Amino acid sequence: MKPLFIDLTTLAKLNVSSAVSITALVGFIVSTGKLTTDSIPLVTGTFLMAAGASALNHVAERSTDSQMERTKKRPVASKRIGLLQAITISSAWLGLGWVLLHFYFSPIVPLLGLTNAFWYIAIYTPLKRVTPWALFAGTLTGVIPFFMGFLAFNTHITPLAIFTAFFLLIWQIPHFLIILTKYAHEYSSANLKPITEQIRVERINRIIYIWLIACSISTLLIPINGLHKHTFVPIIYSAMAAISIVILVSVMLKPTQEPIPAKGLSILTHSLQVIFLATLVLDSLL
Numbered sequence: 001m002k003p004l005f006i007d008l009t010t011l012a013k014l015n016v017s018s019a020v021s022i023t024a025l026v027g028f029i030v031s032t033g034k035l036t037t038d039s040i041p042l043v044t045g046t047f048l049m050a051a052g053a054s055a056l057n058h059v060a061e062r063s064t065d066s067q068m069e070r071t072k073k074r075p076v077a078s079k080r081i082g083l084l085q086a087i088t089i090s091s092a093w094l095g096l097g098w099v100l101l102h103f104y105f106s107p108i109v110p111l112l113g114l115t116n117a118f119w120y121i122a123i124y125t126p127l128k129r130v131t132p133w134a135l136f137a138g139t140l141t142g143v144i145p146f147f148m149g150f151l152a153f154n155t156h157i158t159p160l161a162i163f164t165a166f167f168l169l170i171w172q173i174p175h176f177l178i179i180l181t182k183y184a185h186e187y188s189s190a191n192l193k194p195i196t197e198q199i200r201v202e203r204i205n206r207i208i209y210i211w212l213i214a215c216s217i218s219t220l221l222i223p224i225n226g227l228h229k230h231t232f233v234p235i236i237y238s239a240m241a242a243i244s245i246v247i248l249v250s251v252m253l254k255p256t257q258e259p260i261p262a263k264g265l266s267i268l269t270h271s272l273q274v275i276f277l278a279t280l281v282l283d284s285l286l
Contacts (some may be wrong), residue, residue, distance in 0.1 A: 027149025055090030237241030
């Protein structure tokens with residue numbers, strides 16, 4: 001039973017699906033200014049739809065997964081879970097998620113969930129086999145869940161939602177680039193075109209630095225436009241932007257200095273996201 005449970009959590013890409021559902025929850029809180037029991041079906045339904053899409057991704061990428069050290073032990077790639085079984089499980093998860101969201105919320109919420117699943121499987125996944133720049137298409141899958149939560153009880157999109165979505169959109173670029181750079185040799189072994197074949201690692205690092213600077217600056221759009229309720233918002237965002245810019249610019253201006261390690265960049269990238277969203281949630285709830 002335990003190995004099957006582990007395979008199912010792997011099939012659902014637990015970390016990714018959890019992040020997707022949390023993003024939807026943030027959208028819900030930003031929209032309503034409250035954390036109510038209505039968030040339970042939202043998070044559950046979003047998680048199920050994300051899990052279903054992730055399972056289909058395992059099916060679609062089983063061939064390339066089997067050729068990479070990092071992914072060859074995945075349940076579908078290693079054939080511990082059969083193709084038909086994986087499709088059945090993914091369909092059940094998608095269906096349950098859709099029903100739950102459709103029952104509790106406006107039709108736009110489950111529709112966005114299906115759109116996100118379709119984009120992830122039918123657009124982003126095939127593009128990854130053609131070009132490493134598919135990452136730009138992949139960024140939409142991280143933004144749509146926010147609007148699923150935001151539009152659960154809201155009929156229009158506000159400037160605050162737009163600026164939040166903008167941050168989530170550009171934040172994913174350095175996130176994806178770090179992953180693509182870190183596992184470039186594995187992508188090569190699976191006959192996928194790694195981005196390092198087109199751009200030197202040193203230049204990719206600089207691109208990551210620039211995008212992270214842009215991310216930190218983009219957080220200031222919220223206080224600049226007066227879209228916050230509490231004074232701690234501009235203080236936190238300004239401090240975060242200043243610290244990030246000082247760190248990144250100091251590295252960029254010293255060509256002889258060692259680049260920031262991938263782990264350090266990943267910590268910085270995720271710290272920006274967590275601090276930005278946590279501040280936004282606190283400002284909405286308090």
